[in-house]
Amino acid sequence: xxxxxxxxxxxxxxxxxxxxxxxxxxxxxxxxxxxxxxxxxxxxxxxxxxxxxxxxxxxxxxxxxxxxxxxxxxxxxxxxxxxxxxxxxxxxxxxxxxxxxxxxxxxxxxxxxxxxxxxxxxxxxxxxxxxxxxxxxxxxxxxxxxxxxxxxxxxxxxxxxxxxxxxxxxxxxxxxxxxxxxxxxxxxxxxxxxxxxxxxxxxxxxxxxxxxxxxxxxxxxxxxxxxxxxxxxxxxxxxxxxxxxxxxxxxxxxxxxxxxxxxxxxxxxxxxxxxxxxxxxxxxxxxxxxxxxxxxxxxxxxxxxxxxxxxxxxxxxxxxxxxxxxxxxxxxxxxxxxxxxxxxxxxxxxxxxxxxxxxxxxxxxxxxxxxxxxxxxxxxxxxxxxxxxxxxxxxxxxxxxxxxxxxxxxxxxxxxxxxxxxxxxxxxxxxxxxxxxxxxxxxxxxxxxxxxxxxxxxxxxxxxxxxxxxxxxxxxxxxxxxxxxxxxxxxxxxxxxxxxxxxxxxxxxxxxxxxxxxxxxxxxxxxxxxxxxxxxxxxxxxxxxxxxxxxxxx
Numbered sequence: 001x002x003x004x005x006x007x008x009x010x011x012x013x014x015x016x017x018x019x020x021x022x023x024x025x026x027x028x029x030x031x032x033x034x035x036x037x038x039x040x041x042x043x044x045x046x047x048x049x050x051x052x053x054x055x056x057x058x059x060x061x062x063x064x065x066x067x068x069x070x071x072x073x074x075x076x077x078x079x080x081x082x083x084x085x086x087x088x089x090x091x092x093x094x095x096x097x098x099x100x101x102x103x104x105x106x107x108x109x110x111x112x113x114x115x116x117x118x119x120x121x122x123x124x125x126x127x128x129x130x131x132x133x134x135x136x137x138x139x140x141x142x143x144x145x146x147x148x149x150x151x152x153x154x155x156x157x158x159x160x161x162x163x164x165x166x167x168x169x170x171x172x173x174x175x176x177x178x179x180x181x182x183x184x185x186x187x188x189x190x191x192x193x194x195x196x197x198x199x200x201x202x203x204x205x206x207x208x209x210x211x212x213x214x215x216x217x218x219x220x221x222x223x224x225x226x227x228x229x230x231x232x233x234x235x236x237x238x239x240x241x242x243x244x245x246x247x248x249x250x251x252x253x254x255x256x257x258x259x260x261x262x263x264x265x266x267x268x269x270x271x272x273x274x275x276x277x278x279x280x281x282x283x284x285x286x287x288x289x290x291x292x293x294x295x296x297x298x299x300x301x302x303x304x305x306x307x308x309x310x311x312x313x314x315x316x317x318x319x320x321x322x323x324x325x326x327x328x329x330x331x332x333x334x335x336x337x338x339x340x341x342x343x344x345x346x347x348x349x350x351x352x353x354x355x356x357x358x359x360x361x362x363x364x365x366x367x368x369x370x371x372x373x374x375x376x377x378x379x380x381x382x383x384x385x386x387x388x389x390x391x392x393x394x395x396x397x398x399x400x401x402x403x404x405x406x407x408x409x410x411x412x413x414x415x416x417x418x419x420x421x422x423x424x425x426x427x428x429x430x431x432x433x434x435x436x437x438x439x440x441x442x443x444x445x446x447x448x449x450x451x452x453x454x455x456x457x458x459x460x461x462x463x464x465x466x467x468x469x470x471x472x473x474x475x476x477x478x479x480x481x482x483x484x485x486x487x488x489x490x491x492x493x494x495x496x497x498x499x500x501x502x503x504x505x506x507x508x509x510x511x512x513x514x515x516x517x518x519x520x521x522x523x524x525x526x527x528x529x530x531x532x533x534x535x536x537x538x539x540x541x542x543x544x545x546x547x548x549x550x551x552x553x554x
Contacts, residue, residue, distance in 0.1 A: 012039075012097065012099040014102075014118075015034045015100075015131075015132055016103050016130070017034055017051070018031070018105060018106075018134015018135070019044075019051050019134055020047075020050070020134045020135040021214045022050070023214035027051070028133070036055070039099040039101070040060050041055050041061040041101075042094075042101065042104070043102075043105075044063070048104075055102075062087075062090060064090060088117065088118050088121060095125075105134075107135070108134045109132075109133070110133060119131070138183065145210040145266070147260055149181065155252065156176065156177075156179070158172075158179070158180050159180075160183070161183045162189070163188070171200075174195070174197075175199060179251065179252035180196070180249075180250070181250055182248070182249040182251060184247055186244070186245045186247055189209055189232075189249050192249065197225050201251070203225050203226030205252065206223075207222075207249060207251050208221065208260060209221045209223070210247060212245075216272065218266065219267070222260055267296075270295050270521040271295040271460075271461075271521055273540055274298065274460040274541070276461045277459045277462045277480075279302055279464065279469040279472070280304075284303075286367070291514060295520075297461075302473070302477070304468070304472035305441065306440070306441050306442070306443045306444070307340075307438050307441075308439045309341075310436045310437065315436065316341070316345060317345070319412065320342065322410070323410055324351065327433075328409060328410045328433070329360060329404055329409065329430075330359070330361070330408075331412070332410070334368065334421065335364070336367050337440075338412045338437050339372055340371070342437065360381065361380050362379060362382070362396070363379040364391070366387070369382050386512075389421035389424070393425070393428075396425065396428060397428075398429050399428060399429030399430045409431070411432055414439070415436045415440065416440055416468070451478060455481060457481035457484060458481075462485070463487050464487065465493070465513055470496045470500055470502075479500060479501060482503070483541050484541060484542070485505045486503060487505065487506035487508070487516055487519065488516075489516050491507070506520050
């Protein structure tokens with residue numbers, strides 16, 4: 001904050017915020033706090049998606065300027081094209097109106113010349129501002145590439161912007177043994193390497209070049225100053241239609257290819273960069289998508305079913321009233337949607353979690369249990385083994401007229417649910433009110449772009465969590481391309497997939513979505529290892545040529 005600026009009545013507040021080099025997870029806690037209280041968000045275009053998910057609904061969010069070339073110091077000062085200055089006007093106008101403004105920039109605002117100008121403008125008008133540092137690209141990108149900038153010998157580190165470096169700058173770095181972090185583009189990095197060789201660096205000095213650093217599009221090449229041009233040519237790196245592609249190059253012994261092989265933790269994730277289609281809503285797929293991101297994948301949630309109220313709600317209404325009046329000993333939830341349906345009925349009647357007092361509650365699955373806890377209800381019974389109706393029955397106690405004053409179970413579920421649980425509970429001596437709490441219908445087709453990606457091989461893998469997801473996805477979007485890895489949660493789902501002409505590559509060892517994701521990660525890791533052992537480049541399934549043979553089931 002500027003301590004010398006007078007805080008004029010009616011003036012707002014500006015936070016200059018560093019959004020980091022690309023990975024949304026690199027936002028600081030302080031940055032998230034500032035975004036949560038913002039009235040106006042003004043962001044560099046390349047970081048708008050990173051920051052706007054943390055602002056309140058309805059907050060004005062603007063992308064201003066054109067994407068900037070990342071500087072060697074890790075920010076975005078030198079532009080390959082002129083940057084629009086509308087951002088400064090917007091910041092000042094909003095602040096004069098008493099708004100809390102967040103100005104988000106790529107990298108770190110302290111290393112951004114445009115942000116510095118805007119800070120000076122705030123200071124001149126007496127507008128209070130503060131600075132929230134961000135992770136600079138020059139530091140964050142090498143870390144994600146597995147390239148340490150210093151070792152125990154404390155080598156010097158020098159930063160240089162290849163676009164603005166002059167002969168004197170190249171001479172100073174070329175004549176030293178310091179690790180050099182060079183900001184360039186894919187089109188200019190070979191020329192920068194040549195400048196260093198001409199200035200005195202040995203042609204066999206190790207070099208790494210990283211593009212799209214800290215994102216799942218990251219790619220790193222290891223070479224030497226003398227060979228980088230040939231390496232990039234052999235890799236068939238093509239110019240981007242969006243313009244010059246910024247890169248961070250690290251020159252020095254720390255970037256030796258052998259060391260990077262040991263330290264490359266990000267790009268070596270088992271599903272790195274894989275686009276994985278998850279046929280669920282974002283709410284249903286939350287933990288599964290988080291798990292996939294942990295494996296390096298890019299999950300894309302595409303719901304294949306929509307949930308609607310039952311056609312005749314009277315049965316559900318009687319059951320909820322019976323729940324309150326003591327008709328049931330147990331209530332069993334087999335899905336998040338069942339919890340949601342009962343909760344909505346409760347709210348309709350002005351009830352809350354206290355209505356469950358004296359009733360035992362069972363839940364199948366981690367997400368179902370979590371949704372109950374969010375409602376204020378802690379389940380009394382969750383399967384200790386398989387998270388399914390069969391697993392619940394294994395732990396469900398038989399009816400005992402001595403210890404159980406009531407012999408009835410309330411089972412709210414989908415209209416298409418199987419009879420396994422009902423039959424099992426009856427066999428254990430319980431009476432069951434099997435109530436249709438909601439209907440599942442086929443969802444609307446996804447956008448045309450998504451449908452084309454599904455049919456054209458744009459996805460690397462699809463996770464099928466039930467037979468209905470197979471049927472519905474094919475129905476609303478078409479059959480996945482034959483290069484797409486098909487992963488199924490169990491034999492019944494796999495059989496349905498095969499009936500629709502799909503080759504199943506991955507079968508979960510247990511009927512659990514988390515185990516399914518784990519099995520896909522194991523498949524990806526094995527595929528990666530096989531490529532490395534064969535001396536072949538590690539590619540994603542979607543990068544394979546159409547018509548190539550599919551791998552056998554893992």
